[in-house]
Amino acid sequence: MGIHERYNLTNVINAAGTFTPLGVSRSPAIVGQTVAEALSEFFLIDELQDVASAAISQWTGAEAGAVTHCVAASITLAIAAAMAGNAPDRVAALPDTNDMPNRVVLPAGHAINYGHSIVQDVRLAGATPVLAGSAQQCAIEALESELRQARTACLLLVSSRLVGGKPIDIARAVRVAHDCGLPAIIDGAAQDMRVKEILATGADLVLVSAQKYLASPTAGLVIGRKDLVGAVRAHEKGIGRAMKPTKEGICGVLAAIAEREKADLRAWRSMQEEKVARFVQRANDHPGVSATSIADPVGMPFPRAQLTIDPAHAGMDAATLAVALRSGSPSVWVMNHALKEGHMILELVPLSDKELETINSRISAILTA
Numbered sequence: 001m002g003i004h005e006r007y008n009l010t011n012v013i014n015a016a017g018t019f020t021p022l023g024v025s026r027s028p029a030i031v032g033q034t035v036a037e038a039l040s041e042f043f044l045i046d047e048l049q050d051v052a053s054a055a056i057s058q059w060t061g062a063e064a065g066a067v068t069h070c071v072a073a074s075i076t077l078a079i080a081a082a083m084a085g086n087a088p089d090r091v092a093a094l095p096d097t098n099d100m101p102n103r104v105v106l107p108a109g110h111a112i113n114y115g116h117s118i119v120q121d122v123r124l125a126g127a128t129p130v131l132a133g134s135a136q137q138c139a140i141e142a143l144e145s146e147l148r149q150a151r152t153a154c155l156l157l158v159s160s161r162l163v164g165g166k167p168i169d170i171a172r173a174v175r176v177a178h179d180c181g182l183p184a185i186i187d188g189a190a191q192d193m194r195v196k197e198i199l200a201t202g203a204d205l206v207l208v209s210a211q212k213y214l215a216s217p218t219a220g221l222v223i224g225r226k227d228l229v230g231a232v233r234a235h236e237k238g239i240g241r242a243m244k245p246t247k248e249g250i251c252g253v254l255a256a257i258a259e260r261e262k263a264d265l266r267a268w269r270s271m272q273e274e275k276v277a278r279f280v281q282r283a284n285d286h287p288g289v290s291a292t293s294i295a296d297p298v299g300m301p302f303p304r305a306q307l308t309i310d311p312a313h314a315g316m317d318a319a320t321l322a323v324a325l326r327s328g329s330p331s332v333w334v335m336n337h338a339l340k341e342g343h344m345i346l347e348l349v350p351l352s353d354k355e356l357e358t359i360n361s362r363i364s365a366i367l368t369a
């Protein structure tokens with residue numbers, strides 16, 4: 001009996017991407033086996049963290065790395081590290097920042113909500129978030145003038161769909177932070193496949209999710225400067241207690257990084273392209289649906305399927321179709337950020353051919369009912 005049957009749980013087909021409310025990703029078997037093995041063993045957790053740091057360095061070329069509970073935790077702890085360093089009295093004082101510079105600057109368009117507000121991650125450390133520019137635009141000069149008054153850190157975001165407003169040149173923003181003597185921290189939670197590229201901007205810390213495309217158990221990776229990574233770990237004895245990684249999480253991360261390093265990314269990429277092409281071809285048969293393959297807006301190495309729904313021929317709009325898909329069994333979830341514009345976008349990365357066929361036959365059944 002499968003786990004869904006055993007606990008009477010809803011069967012889900014996740015075409016919504018690495019979406020937290022759906023369980024994010026599917027781990028390869030070797031990651032599951034490593035996690036199962038770790039659960040019944042004892043370790044020196046500091047040693048596990050050291051081994052993870054070496055593995056992250058080897059994978060990314062960065063000086064050091066650490067594992068936290070998740071990216072939300074990584075954001076709070078990266079800010080804590082930038083603000084308080086590793087001094088034990090300061091580690092113990094947080095989130096009280098009375099005697100510390102505590103202003104953290106981020107472009108207003110980067111103050112996103114990924115299930116909660118990223119600004120709250122900053123405040124959790126005791127820092128004061130300062131938004132530069134407007135939601136529509138943050139000129140580099142506006143960022144610089146806020147950074148000149150702050151003495152803590154600059155927080156930036158790299159995301160395929162959450163960032164708002166006119167895009168910012170991240171490498172330039174990092175240089176401006178450095179000119180002001182401040183570290184630049186980049187939340188690149190879902191950008192693990194581009195982590196080297198993001199580190200190449202000169203960022204001091206890059207924060208990446210281990211449970212998204214890397215497909216380990218839930219964990220956050222803090223990657224970058226050795227002193228700051230060390231300070232993140234020092235905060236495990238402070239506010240980071242509630243944000244600590246588990247032994248099975250760290251071991252799962254090690255197995256997932258080993259899988260990534262072994263992977264033939266070129267073959268993986270063509271497999272994803274072919275999968276989307278097959279799905280799109282079939283989806284074009286539905287009445288009122290024109291399907292196409294679209295590239296990731298920030299350069300993640302796989303396409304998604306975009307189904308544009310013409311209500312005059314489909315008999316319903318994209319949002320109504322998405323609700324119908326979600327209400328059935330299995331419950332099919334698609335990306336919802338472009339429904340208003342008539343586009344239903346599906347991320348197919350973790351899905352099997354059988355699941356793709358189920359999605360298409362469900363769309364067909366709904367539109368021809």
Ligand SMILES: *Cc1c(COP(=O)(O)O)cnc(C)c1O
Pocket residue numbers: 020069070071072073114157158159162187188189190209219220
């Ligand atoms: C997913 C995500 C997070 C949160 O990651 P968790 O590991 O779930 O805490 C933060 N920022 C961005 C941009 C994300 O996409």
